[in-house]
Amino acid sequence: MEEPKLTQATIPPVILTGLLELADQYRVETARWFAGTGLDRARLEQPRTLVSYRQAITVIRRALKELPAGPLGLMIGSRDPLLTWGTLGTAVRSASTGAEALKVATQFHQGAGTMLDYVVSRTDQGNVVELLPRTHEPDLMVFLSEEAFAGIVVLTRLMFGPSSGPLAAELSYPPPPWAAAYTRLWRCPVTFDCEHTTLTMASALEERRVPTANATQFEAALQATRALLDSDPVDDLVATVEGTLRQDLRSRRTATQVADALGMSPRTLHRHLAKAGYSFGTIQDRVRRQQADVLLMQTRRSITAIAAELGYSDPREFRRAYKRWTNTTPTQARHQSTRSVW
Numbered sequence: 001m002e003e004p005k006l007t008q009a010t011i012p013p014v015i016l017t018g019l020l021e022l023a024d025q026y027r028v029e030t031a032r033w034f035a036g037t038g039l040d041r042a043r044l045e046q047p048r049t050l051v052s053y054r055q056a057i058t059v060i061r062r063a064l065k066e067l068p069a070g071p072l073g074l075m076i077g078s079r080d081p082l083l084t085w086g087t088l089g090t091a092v093r094s095a096s097t098g099a100e101a102l103k104v105a106t107q108f109h110q111g112a113g114t115m116l117d118y119v120v121s122r123t124d125q126g127n128v129v130e131l132l133p134r135t136h137e138p139d140l141m142v143f144l145s146e147e148a149f150a151g152i153v154v155l156t157r158l159m160f161g162p163s164s165g166p167l168a169a170e171l172s173y174p175p176p177p178w179a180a181a182y183t184r185l186w187r188c189p190v191t192f193d194c195e196h197t198t199l200t201m202a203s204a205l206e207e208r209r210v211p212t213a214n215a216t217q218f219e220a221a222l223q224a225t226r227a228l229l230d231s232d233p234v235d236d237l238v239a240t241v242e243g244t245l246r247q248d249l250r251s252r253r254t255a256t257q258v259a260d261a262l263g264m265s266p267r268t269l270h271r272h273l274a275k276a277g278y279s280f281g282t283i284q285d286r287v288r289r290q291q292a293d294v295l296l297m298q299t300r301r302s303i304t305a306i307a308a309e310l311g312y313s314d315p316r317e318f319r320r321a322y323k324r325w326t327n328t329t330p331t332q333a334r335h336q337s338t339r340s341v342w
Contacts, residue, residue, distance in 0.1 A: 006135070009050040009239030012228070014084055014113030015147060016044055016056060018076035019063040026068055033062045038240035038262050046243055052236035053134060056115060064143060071181045073146025078185065081155045085112045087224040093159055094218035099206035101159065102127065104222065105152075111225040112151070115144050122203065126167050131197040141197075142173055146182075149199050153186055156201065159210055166201055170194040235276035237262075238283060241269075245287045252311035255280040289325045292318075296334045303330050 020041060023030045034040050037055045044051075064072065081089045088104070088111040095101035102120065109118045116131040131148055133141065149169065156164050166188045175192040182190045234242075244258050253261075258280070259269040273280060288310050295306045307318035322330045 006053045007236050009052050009055075009234055009236045010110070010229075011051050011053060011056055011115070012086060012111070012113035013044045013049055013051050013056070014086070015076060015115060016051065016059055018079060018084070018147075019060065019067070019072075020044070021079075022067055022072060022075065023063070028066050030063070033059050033066070036263065038237055042247065043240070043243045046246065049243055050239055052239075053115070055236050057135070057137060057140070060115075060140060060143065064140070069177070071146060071176075071178045073143040073148075074150045074181055074185055077147040077150025078154050081151070081158055084151050085155060087221045087228070088112045089155060091218055091221035091225055092155065093210065093212045094214045094221060095210050096213045096215070096218070097206065097210060098160070098208045101210055102206060105155075108222075108225050108229060111229050114148055115140075116148050118148075123200075126200045126203045127206070129199045129201065138173075142176055145171060145173070145197050150185065152199060152201075156205070159212065160205060160208060164202070164205060166199050168200045170196060170198045172197045235272075235278075237269075237272050238276050238278050241273070241280070241283050242287050245284060246291070249288060249291060249311050250309060285321070285325060288321070292322060292325075292330065293333070296330055306330070 016039075019033075020030060022028075030041065037058055039051065039055055039059065043049060077084065081093075085092065088108050091108070092101045092105050095104055106118055106120045116133055119130045119132060121128050121130070129149075129152065131145055133144070137144070149166075153165055156166075166186055168188055169182065169186060169190045171190065171192050172194055173192065179190070179192065240262065241258055244261055245253060255269060256266045259266040262269065264272075270280065273283070292306060292310060295301055295309060299306075301309070303318070304315045307313075307315040310318060312318040312321070319329055322328075322333070326333060328336075
């Protein structure tokens with residue numbers, strides 16, 4: 001039986017979208033990557049999408065079999081940190097000092113979509129970042145380690161300049177055919193077949209002030225990252241159903257239509273949702289309520305227009321539903337939100 005943490009949708013799909021970008025460059029068809037996962041390209045490109053470790057591992061393994069062999073992890077990890085690190089990257093770059101940046105990056109690294117865990121220890125040689133796998137995936141360790149360390153190196157150099165790269169890298173796997181790329185990109189000694197997978201950074205970086213420090217931006221980005229990680233985790237199938245419904249609330253998709261989109265029977269869908277403690281109707285209400293709150297608080301659309309956006313042909317039906325969800329009316333909720341702003 002799988003651990004619940006492996007099936008909970010808690011991971012931003014940063015690595016998966018990076019693989020999709022490589023697929024576009026190499027003109028590789030990607031539909032097969034998602035078979036049976038409940039995911040697809042459109043779902044991954046939606047805002048607020050989270051995937052489970054199980055889903056991500058499945059897609060990554062399939063992608064690596066179809067993409068040309070090479071330093072794919074280095075390529076994905078070396079992308080623009082604003083893409084790969086998200087709000088956590090903004091928090092790190094807005095920190096006051098290197099020490100604060102390191103603390104935040106270590107504590108909240110899962111908010112950047114990492115598939116490995118980070119442990120930092122201080123030694124005489126410097127600050128050592130060790131990568132720890134969450135499950136035994138030896139065939140993916142090269143790719144995941146490349147992606148993780150490349151992201152750290154690129155972000156550090158962006159913050160402190162080209163000379164702030166790592167002092168040394170030790171990797172627990174044999175040198176791949178493209179091993180020379182490690183030294184070329186990281187510009188430090190790289191040793192393979194080691195006991196642990198570690199990257200050593202200069203401890204002096206902790207004492208340096210971050211050139212892009214901004215206390216207001218730091219707090220806002222840190223709050224957004226915390227909100228991402230503190231959200232109640234749900235089963236990956238539940239998250240997939242939510243994403244499928246969110247794509248087109250106007251059409252009021254039925255359970256049969258959603259099951260068909262996910263490649264399963266309605267009975268199987270209902271059984272899996274019940275196992276996770278949900279019903280299709282509960283999920284449908286939650287998605288509508290979340291979108292209703294966004295439209296009421298952040299737009300000036302009329303109640304009639306919002307009702308139509310959520311799939312209600314009659315605004316009165318929407319008002320009754322919102323009253324049932326929140327014990328208040330849409331108009332009252334909007335007025336309360338406006339007063340709280342002022």
